Amino acid sequence: MGRKCTEGRWVVRPFVFKRADSLWPEGSTLLHVYLCVGPDRDRALTRLVTSAHEALKGFAVAPVPPHWLHITLDQITDRSAALISQGERDALVAELGARLADFSPFEVQVGSLLSYHSGVIADLHPDDGIVALHRAVREAIRAVRGDEAVRYPWGVQHLTVAYASGAVSSDDAQRLLRRVRPSHASLHVTEVQLVDVTANSPAKTITWERLATIPLGSTSGTPGEHVGAGGPRPSC
Template sequence: MKPFVFKHADARWPEGATLLHVYLTVSDQDRALLDLVSSANEALKGFPLTPVPLRWLHVTLDQITDCHAGLITQRERDELAGEFTKQLADFAPFKVQVGSLLAYHSGVIADLHPDEQLAALHHTVREAIRTVRGDDAVRYPWGLQHLTISYAREEASSDDAQRILRRVRPSHAPLHVTEVQLVDVTADSTAKTITWERLATIPLSGQ
């Protein structure tokens, strides 16, 4: 593992700037998942990792990439929330399995599967962003999604971490996807932390 680098699209996250994102977050109904994350963090004590506090666990659906959050007005934020509400009105809630836990190149992540509905949700969210803000706002490189458990602060052995993670049981837990969050995100590149202000909650399927 090498130290994690926060990104804005394909460049470094600008120091001192916040960025708008669309997140899935973990709630109290995901108690088994919260327990799994806590067990993983406990098992990896001593590694140069910064665990993601339970309240800040998230899956990134997309990042608004055309400008920093400070340049996006309240009217424009309301436009985004309104377009998400419109396009997600018929998108049914679903569950994904979180796990196995993986020691990655810059931290610890958990795989998400099956991912067909997750990918469809991303494409719907991205189309809403494109509708409101254009192609320059959807340059975030989106691939196989994951839940980040911790960020690496220094170099460490991924192999050693993976051997420990394999013994964490149970190794999987469900994540209930019932809503998405439009958030204004702050990244601390020194502390390796992500925090955010919640701007809007958009329920799936008109809940």
């Protein structure tokens, strides 16, 4: 994955899904901890993303539907989800609940929209709350599963709006995204989700089954309703 310059314009290359720093194993699912977007709750953010999708019609990108929007806090990298037992999952939920018990809900602004090497993303700010959540989540995973489980390369976080599915001029995409108004929306962070994630490389989609909800400021997680990863996701 990368970008090259063609006739003075950066060209986005198709996105590649990964487990830690390697290719995502075909046919396997991976546990993650997400901040999920609720389309019914986060209406302004849903409108922002929908406007971006409209602006990008005709581009080689796979738009992320509003009900699959998420921010990745961490990925559990030591084993595929099928090899992590229910007891191990329960232990992880308990540890997450204990470490997030002192967190209070907070607001984060989503935007501006950016044409990026992976597709189209929305910046997040201020991001210190998300950084603190990531550190707590990572320490919870490490405490339960060890260092091999926390090899996901976590950097400056974002909300993915669309995954690149082919060569795209990022200059042309950015000019259209710049016109999307309003250019920002608020996300109210009240909980994190433990999810079992499926990556479809040909379709460039991420879907998941929600396993547990861990509210901020609570000492317990709420087991998630069982839903097939390709079907409707329960509200976050």
